Amino acid sequence: MYTLILSISCSVAVSVLLKMARSRHIQIDQAIAFNYVMAGSLCWLLLGPRPETLMHTTAPWPLLIALGLLLPSIFLVMAKAVQQAGIVLSDVAQRLSLLLPLIAAFTIFGETATQGKLTGIAVALVALAALLWRPSNANAQAPGGHGGALAIALLLGVWFGYGTIDILFKQMAKTGSAFPTTLFGAFVMAGLVSFAYLVLRRATWNTRSMLAGLLLGLLNFGNIYFYVRAHQIYSENPTLVFSAMNIGVISLGTLVGAGVFRERIHAINYAGVALAIVAIIILFPR
Template identity: 40%
Template sequence: MIFVLIAIVCSVLVSINFKLLNRYYTNAYQAIVFNYPTAALFCYFFFKPNLSVKPNSEHWVLYLVLAILLISIFYFIGKSIATSGIVLTAIAQRLSLVIPVLSAFLIFSETPTALKIIGLGVGLIAIYASKPTGKGNLKDIISWYPIIVFLGTGIIDVLFNQLTLLENISFTASLFYIFCIASVLGFLSLIYQQIKGTLKFQPKAALAGIVLGLFNFGSIYFYIKALQIEKDQPSVVFSSLDIGVIVLGSIVGILLFKEKLSKLNLLGIGLAIVAIVILNLPNAI
């Protein structure tokens, strides 16, 4: 399970990077943009995807939608970490597995089981218990960021599941194309900001983006490696990764960044772990 552990560390390091971007007044969006060409290069050299098979028009539409979502949700992850903290954002991200499970029997007509329904219920309660604390309008604003992260990440998970069903084209090739499209869209948006005169380029943001891309790709790479080794028990990989990110993220958030959690938030952490375990049980699917 060493690859799972490395994937967990990389995932939490992505969150730490977002936290540091805010602390050192680094433009998070510019860092996100530079993250994608970095991830694309690592994807090309480490996965060596077969690019001989050309995607069709339907593939390109799916890639474009995913690229837009990835940039958007990465931005909101940064906002959520900056305002609500690493712990609550990690819970929102990891509990997003509720959405693919829901889509499985609401959209794809899978038969729900008692365990799955219990897991969904516990997960939704955990999301509520993990809501940020605050006062007045500030609370109203920041409480939306983890919710957006939860919904957006869940939708991305559903679409990524569709990537695995594409015929004649590998998942890693699709991933490479998506990273490339995200890179193009990101740089086009920066050029647009430059033309409008609203862009103040920060070299440190570009460097931060390269580091972010390294850890972002690392979390994906070692996650896939873990799935390849533990191919007979993928649920163990899924649950270990999700629980590990929540636990390590909580430790880092509380001890390193002194994040304050309410008793309800602590209950949310516990319920999130319980929900992840239930939803990843083989007979819960």
């Protein structure tokens, strides 16, 4: 269980850093690029990958290419979605992406749909709805909340992108002993895509953004590493990992928002935190 707790903590810390970035004049796209420099370096130093094995015909190149494109792209899509549709709707789209890996758990990964698991999923979805609940006027006042086809397309991109990445990380967990090399390859691919994007945009490099990116990379490495390890430990119960990660992040994020950023949290949101704990207890293997 400690792997999930560490992954959730790192994920929330990433969100806090990104939330603080705007007020500290940090360029998000540059921070994302240098994040992969740090994440890739940590993977190399701590996990001992063997990049030469990626030249074999059995190397999971479709997985590496998919993650290499999706990991940096989803950051940018999320940032655009916040601008076009607002923070509230973008956050809802990201968290509702939980539905995709839950479906995949039973259709792709062959998990058995027992009554206990279905009950846990139902409680998890109710918890998610309670955690995301906001008064009707909060949606109306969400900054940057614009309608139109672009906003809808971006929200769908957030929903599909985060859900697909969750599924791909589960696939990475199945690589077993090749996991360090696969993870390293994904970080390298994502870094190459990020720096290519910046070069094409002729970005003006910013030292503050680079340093913030290195810190982001430390947290992002922890988030992804412990998330994939959780999938390996609970390989027979992907529903637990998918659900615990998503509702765990938003539960802790809700509490951090209230305690650190003085965000107003309603009783229904706190009820969602309680239901999230109940859902994890139901889903946890006995």
